[in-house]
Amino acid sequence: MTIPPLLKTTCSATALLLIMLQAVRAEQPAFSRAPYLQLATDSSIRIVWRTERAITPLVRYGKDPVKLTGLAKAENIIKRVTATGESGSPPPLHSAPEGTRQFEATISGLEPETVYRYAIFDGKKRLTPDDPSYRFKTHPLPGIPRPLYFWVVGDSGTAGLNQAKVHTAMREYNKAKGAQLDLYIHVGDMAYGSGTDTQFSERFFKMYEPTLRNTVCWAAMGNHEGKTSKGADGSGPFYDAYICPTTGEAGGLPSGKEAYYSFDFGSVHFVVLDSHDLDRKPGGAMAQWLKADIEKTKAEWLIAYFHHPPYTKGSHDSDKESQLIEMREHIMPILEGGGVDIVFTGHSHIYERSMLINGAYATPTTAKGVILDDGDGDPDGDGPYLKSKGLVPHNGTVQVVAGHGGTNVSRKGTMPIMRRILVENGSVLVSVKGNTLSATMLNLNATVRDSFAIKKEGIIEHSPIQDPWQPSAKKETKKPESGKVIKEGKPLPPGAQRIIDHSAQWRYLAGGNHPPKNWTTLNFNQSSWKQGAAGFGYGDKDDRTELAGMKDKYRSVYIRRAFKLPDGANPAKIGLAVSYDDAFIAYINGKEVCRVGVDSGSGKDAKGFHSHEADKKFEFFPLDKKAIGALQDGVNILAIEGHNIKVNSSDFTLHPALLLVK
Numbered sequence: 001m002t003i004p005p006l007l008k009t010t011c012s013a014t015a016l017l018l019i020m021l022q023a024v025r026a027e028q029p030a031f032s033r034a035p036y037l038q039l040a041t042d043s044s045i046r047i048v049w050r051t052e053r054a055i056t057p058l059v060r061y062g063k064d065p066v067k068l069t070g071l072a073k074a075e076n077i078i079k080r081v082t083a084t085g086e087s088g089s090p091p092p093l094h095s096a097p098e099g100t101r102q103f104e105a106t107i108s109g110l111e112p113e114t115v116y117r118y119a120i121f122d123g124k125k126r127l128t129p130d131d132p133s134y135r136f137k138t139h140p141l142p143g144i145p146r147p148l149y150f151w152v153v154g155d156s157g158t159a160g161l162n163q164a165k166v167h168t169a170m171r172e173y174n175k176a177k178g179a180q181l182d183l184y185i186h187v188g189d190m191a192y193g194s195g196t197d198t199q200f201s202e203r204f205f206k207m208y209e210p211t212l213r214n215t216v217c218w219a220a221m222g223n224h225e226g227k228t229s230k231g232a233d234g235s236g237p238f239y240d241a242y243i244c245p246t247t248g249e250a251g252g253l254p255s256g257k258e259a260y261y262s263f264d265f266g267s268v269h270f271v272v273l274d275s276h277d278l279d280r281k282p283g284g285a286m287a288q289w290l291k292a293d294i295e296k297t298k299a300e301w302l303i304a305y306f307h308h309p310p311y312t313k314g315s316h317d318s319d320k321e322s323q324l325i326e327m328r329e330h331i332m333p334i335l336e337g338g339g340v341d342i343v344f345t346g347h348s349h350i351y352e353r354s355m356l357i358n359g360a361y362a363t364p365t366t367a368k369g370v371i372l373d374d375g376d377g378d379p380d381g382d383g384p385y386l387k388s389k390g391l392v393p394h395n396g397t398v399q400v401v402a403g404h405g406g407t408n409v410s411r412k413g414t415m416p417i418m419r420r421i422l423v424e425n426g427s428v429l430v431s432v433k434g435n436t437l438s439a440t441m442l443n444l445n446a447t448v449r450d451s452f453a454i455k456k457e458g459i460i461e462h463s464p465i466q467d468p469w470q471p472s473a474k475k476e477t478k479k480p481e482s483g484k485v486i487k488e489g490k491p492l493p494p495g496a497q498r499i500i501d502h503s504a505q506w507r508y509l510a511g512g513n514h515p516p517k518n519w520t521t522l523n524f525n526q527s528s529w530k531q532g533a534a535g536f537g538y539g540d541k542d543d544r545t546e547l548a549g550m551k552d553k554y555r556s557v558y559i560r561r562a563f564k565l566p567d568g569a570n571p572a573k574i575g576l577a578v579s580y581d582d583a584f585i586a587y588i589n590g591k592e593v594c595r596v597g598v599d600s601g602s603g604k605d606a607k608g609f610h611s612h613e614a615d616k617k618f619e620f621f622p623l624d625k626k627a628i629g630a631l632q633d634g635v636n637i638l639a640i641e642g643h644n645i646k647v648n649s650s651d652f653t654l655h656p657a658l659l660l661v662k
Contacts, residue, residue, distance in 0.1 A: 030127040032100060033205050035120055035134070036212035038243040040183070041250050042112035042139045045216075046243050047072075047105045047120070050096075055122035059105045065117045065132060070107065078104040080240075094236050095228070096197045104243065113140045135214045137182070139265050142251050143298060145434065146266035149179060151215075152305075152428040154187035154346025155222070156405030157203040162425045162444055163406025167208060169446035170427055181215045182265065184208075187346035187402060188222025188276075188307035195225030197237040204241075217242075218263065220272050222307040222346065231259030231274040244272075253293040260286050262293050268432055269299035273306035273331065275345075280326040287334060294338030294391075300456070301432055302391050304335050305344040309401045311365055313413040314350025314423075319364040329361050339391030341437060341454055344428070346403035350411055351422040351441055353450055355468065356385040356396040360417055367416035367470060372396045372462035374469040376419055377452030381517035384436065384453035388460045396462060398454060400439070402428050414473045420450045421471055448604065486596045488612070489619025492577055493661045499563050499574065500638065500658035502618075503533055503544065506561045510536075510547050512554035514604040519558060520587035520639040526560055534559075535579060535655025536642070542616055543653065550652060555644035556606070557654055562635050569660055571631050575622040579655040581614040582645040586621075586656075589636055593627035598643060609645045614653035622661075 033050035040046075047059055057077045060068035080102040083092040093102055110116065115137045120127045128134050140146040151170055156163045174180065191199040205212065221229060221238050229236025234257065244258035252262030252269065259274040271293060278286050294302065310328035311318050318324035324347075335343065336358055355377070360370035373396065375382030387395050399417070404425050411423045426443035435457055441450035507529040509515055518524050532545030536557055547557065565571065576586060576594060583597030585606070592602075599608020630636075642654030 030122075032097075033102075033201055034209045034213065035128060036205065036209075037136050037214065037216045039245060039250060040136065040139055040216045042141050043110050044106060044108040045110065045116075045136050045138065047107065047118060047136075048102065048243065049120060050100055050102045052097075052099050052101070054101065057103045057105070058121040058123065059107065059118055060121060061107055061116050061118040063114060063116055068117060068119055070116075072105045072107055076106070080104070093240050094197065096237075096240065102240065110138050112138050113146065114138050133210065133214055136216075139250075142264040142266070144266050145300065148182050148265050148268055148432040150183045150185055150430050151181050152185045152187065152344050152400070152402050152430060153405040154307075154344075155189040155349055155403040155407050156186075157190040157192045157199065157207075157224070158406050159203040159207060160406060163207055165444040166405055166425055166427050167211070169442055169444050170429065171211070173429070173442055173446050181211070184211065184215045184217040185305055185344060186217055186219045187305050187344050188220050189224045189346060189403070189407070190219065190222065191237070192224055192407065194227040195222075195237055196228055197240065200237050200241050218244075218270065218272060220306050221259065221274055221276055223276050226276040231257070231276065231278045234258045253289065253296050255289050255293075260289065262297075264299065267300040269297040269302050271302070271304045271335075273304065275306040275308040275323055275327050275331075280323070280330050282330050282334070287330060290331070291334050291338075294334070297391070300390060301437065302335075302338060302340045303342050303344070304340050307345060308347050309345035309352075309399070309403070310343070311354060311360065311399050311415050311417055312345075312348035312350065312352055312401050313411065313415040314348035314352060314401060314403065315410045315412065316348040317412055318348075318415070325363055328365070329363070332361060336397055337393050339393050339395060340397050341387065342398045342400065342439075344400050344402055346401065346405075348401050348403045349407050349409045350401060351404045351420070351424070351426060351450070352399075352401040352415060352418045353420040353441070353452065354399040354417045355419045356387075356398060356462075357417050358394045358396055358462075358464070365415060365417060367468050369464045369466055371417065371465045371468035374419075374465055376517070377454075378517065379438070379451070379453050380515075384455040386460045387454055387456045389435070389456045389458060395460065398452065400428060414471050416470055418471050419452075419469075422449055424449070486594065486621065489578070489596070489621045492618055492620050493575075493659070496577075496659040496661050497566070498657055499565065499660055500561055500656070502535075502577070502655065502657045504561060504657070505531055505533055506536075506559040508532055508536060508545070508560075509558040510550065510554070514556065515558050517603075518590070519560070520637070521590040522635065522637045524560075524637075529560070534657070535653055537581070537651065537653040537655070539649075539651025540581075540614065540616070540653060543655075547652065550644075551650075552648050555647045555649070555652075556604070557642045557652075558639070559642070559654065559656075560637060560639045562637055563658060564635060565631065566660065571628045573661045574627070575620055575659050575661060577618045577620050577657040577659050579614045579616065579618045579653055580612060580642065581651055581653040582612045582649070583609045583643045584654060585641050587637075587639040588623075588627050588630040589632065591626055591630040593623050593630065594621050596621065603641060606641070606643055609643050611645045614651075614655070618655075618657070620659070
């Protein structure tokens with residue numbers, strides 16, 4: 001039989017098309033949504049993933065990374081498809097792309113506090129690589145105290161550079177410290193702008209995939225997810241993405257709703273609320289469940305989180321918006337009555353962290369009579385906030401607004417209960433160990449911008465402070481927070497007497513460490529600090545104390561030296577002679593007396609540095625009335641912090657002397 005030329009061509013084209021289609025299928029990624037963990041307990045875990053093609057799903061797992069002896073078979077793995085897809089499935093996916101298949105594998109019968117490796121298979125074909133990052137760890141038994149380390153993020157879902165940098169900063173920080181997350185908390189707005197299925201895939205799951213494959217994200221719904229998902233019936237892309245406990249399977253009282261729930265990790269009890277689209281009033285179902293859940297728990301720590309902050313003046317104002325006001329007026333009394341320790345929220349695109357508060361339910365919010373401790377809460381500063389052991393009603397709460405996870409940040413004003421206000425992107429890392437909860441705000445450059453702690457021991461009784469410390473009412477600017485910024489000094493005065501010589505010995509702290517807040521005071525214990533002769537620096541071959549390891553590692557140095565004024569000396573005649581590169585702040589007996597080239601802040605919070613070359617010359621800085629007022633008879637302390645404009649600068653100099661002018 002002879003085949004006509006046209007038919008030959010048609011057959012060849014068809015064969016080529018089939019080969020091309022097979023090649024495309026072969027090149028398709030194994031997952032349309034990579035594997036991620038959900039709903040961990042002390043004996044079980046859920047593993048979820050998506051594909052765009054039919055597979056025979058299997059999960060192999062085990063404690064031995066080489067021998068994955070455990071098996072979750074296809075018949076025990078829930079498969080969900082889009083509403084227009086295959087029939088006879090469990091509840092369909094709300095609005096996933098047609099052809100999507102979501103697999104939800106439950107692995108149970110596990111040992112508590114145990115690390116397991118896992119792998120996803122299509123029949124005999126392994127889909128996940130042989131990589132130790134595909135792992136999970138079961139929770140400890142409820143009530144048993146165990147260290148806990150978790151990550152808090154809010155308002156992040158932009159798929160933008162800042163979101164990526166915040167995530168990378170956390171991972172690099174933890175890698176440097178050898179730390180691994182136990183869980184991940186998201187306080188909402190994880191998929192801008194409407195929480196659609198596609199936005200979840202692109203702006204949440206793809207962005208955090210390396211973390212989600214081994215760390216459960218326990219989420220609270222934000223208003224942007226609320227545009228397509230509904231808390232009342234648990235429908236929408238948010239509820240397709242997350243598997244939240246409804247029957248108390250992770251600890252706590254069954255809520256019957258994925259919109260609000262609780263879970264335990266050892267001696268820590270978490271409560272998660274829907275502040276967006278459910279009744280927030282005391283008689284509502286959510287508030288009634290919350291009260292009953294807290295009454296039931298026997299935990300040592302209580303942590304609550306939801307989207308809308310009871311206290312904020314960032315991109316939102318909690319004194320003007322109904323959802324925020326209702327969370328403050330109706331929900332906070334229940335939480336504080338249950339002894340809540342810390343509340344995490346988002347929605348407002350800022351980082352705000354309160355003092356230790358109780359009873360701040362009024363509108364507008366006032367600080368008078370609701371602050372129990374107005375210190376900074378920093379273990380290296382004023383010390384941690386103290387609370388009684390266990391869950392004691394109205395014993396103090398710290399509020400944290402963490403709506404700075406990736407979207408643009410802004411500030412409307414000043415919330416009077418806040419101790420720290422930062423208009424920059426970042427996230428919060430929290431550890432609970434024994435009787436202490438410690439938290440750190442890490443910005444998108446992996447710089448620690450705030451640290452505080454809560455410590456529980458014995459019985460602590462607080463009295464509300466009627467006139468507490470208050471944050472600055474002004475928005476952040478590049479003006480100095482204290483003291484006038486000086487751009488340059490004056491020529492050295494002739495014939496001046498040296499009170500502290502140019503080559504004097506100083507105590508100094510370097511190496512990237514920052515001192516506690518009281519380091520400038522006379523009574524500070526400096527015995528652990530090194531001793532060296534002025535000047536301090538590197539790179540220009542004129543330093544008596546060379547800081548050879550400073551370049552590319554750190555940019556701040558702290559020095560202290562005692563001095564006495566000569567008998568009969570006029571305090572108004574003293575001044576600093578300094579050769580410096582790039583900036584410094586000087587203190588006498590704890591009081592700032594000279595600020596040169598630093599716009600605002602001090603220590604690790606200093607910012608706005610101006611470049612200045614030392615050029616092996618000294619400049620003179622007369623000290624003002626504040627310095628005169630700080631001086632005392634006998635011994636005084638001159639303390640100076642020096643800052644380099646950037647960590648990889650080619651040189652640094654801090655070379656001071658104290659002069660008495662004729």
